Amino acid sequence: MQGLVIVTGGSRGIGAAICRRLAQDGFAVAVNYAARAKAAAEVVQDIIAAGGRARAFPGDVAREQDVDALFAAAQDSFGRVVGLVNNAGIIGGASRVDELTLDALQRTLAVNVVGTILAARAAVRVMSTRHGGVGGSIVNLSSVAARLGAPGEFVHYAMSKGAIDSFTIGLGREVADEGIRVNAVAPGVIDTEMNPGERQARLVPNVPIKRVGLAAEVAEAVAWLISPAASYVTGTTLTVSGGR
Ligand code: NDP
Numbered sequence: 001m002q003g004l005v006i007v008t009g010g011s012r013g014i015g016a017a018i019c020r021r022l023a024q025d026g027f028a029v030a031v032n033y034a035a036r037a038k039a040a041a042e043v044v045q046d047i048i049a050a051g052g053r054a055r056a057f058p059g060d061v062a063r064e065q066d067v068d069a070l071f072a073a074a075q076d077s078f079g080r081v082v083g084l085v086n087n088a089g090i091i092g093g094a095s096r097v098d099e100l101t102l103d104a105l106q107r108t109l110a111v112n113v114v115g116t117i118l119a120a121r122a123a124v125r126v127m128s129t130r131h132g133g134v135g136g137s138i139v140n141l142s143s144v145a146a147r148l149g150a151p152g153e154f155v156h157y158a159m160s161k162g163a164i165d166s167f168t169i170g171l172g173r174e175v176a177d178e179g180i181r182v183n184a185v186a187p188g189v190i191d192t193e194m195n196p197g198e199r200q201a202r203l204v205p206n207v208p209i210k211r212v213g214l215a216a217e218v219a220e221a222v223a224w225l226i227s228p229a230a231s232y233v234t235g236t237t238l239t240v241s242g243g244r
Pocket of ligand 1: 036086141195
């Protein structure tokens with residue numbers, strides 16, 4: 001009985017693997033999703049069938065009221081939050097910068113950056129000793145794209161993940177003596193819907209391990225950073241990319 005962890009975008013891909021993994025560690029898991037209620041319900045069913053605790057909660061992380069409602073509803077179900085995984089993210093469509101639309105740029109930043117900050121703010125307001133909390137751990141999903149730049153396809157996305165790395169350093173240091181650790185995980189090419197098979201095949205030759213990663217392999221790193229085993233680790237980004 002480890003307390004509640006909220007996982008944004010827990011219905012599919014890396015987020016779903018994180019939910020399952022954290023439930024194995026004994027956490028109650030709030031499985032947030034944007035649109036795919038059925039997929040979120042399946043993750044919850046799997047966790048409960050395996051003896052864990054989970055519930056699905058809808059909400060667009062880019063909307064302040066949705067994030068605050070998510071935290072309120074999840075804590076009504078499972079008690080005070082002890083961890084947050086800012087996993088929800090979008091690629092924002094493939095485009096060179098000179099062909100990028102304002103809508104795609106704004107939506108990418110709204111979900112990947114604003115959404116992460118809104119959820120982290122809500123978590124700090126509960127977990128920080130400054131607010132009467134008992135501490136906790138936040139893990140943000142970055143990407144190796146933050147340092148590779150993703151030219152020709154996802155520069156806007158890469159930039160949004162660069163913001164995640166800066167936010168992780170800054171918030172990590174801001175709340176380090178308030179009982180909260182803040183870290184990021186930067187995956188490489190992972191086999192999820194975000195990466196169609198054609199893209200996976202094109203990128204694998206650049207991966208030193210010569211294969212794509214599995215969502216479960218990213219979840220292991222997240223679970224470690226959430227856990228007390230990482231008690232002296234904060235404000236840093238852990239790369240899970242097969243050497244890329
Ligand atoms: P997927 O596209 O497979 O899944 C995205 C998840 O985020 C879904 O659960 C989706 O919910 C949810 N989501 C999307 N928008 C919102 C929103 N506005 N509010 C709440 N939830 C939302 O993504 P991945 O699993 O591949 O990626 C997960 C994270 O890992 C992302 O932050 C991504 O940038 C990062 N990452 C992924 C890599 C990869 O190779 N796959 C590499 C590096 C980083 P729903 O099912 O309801 O649509």
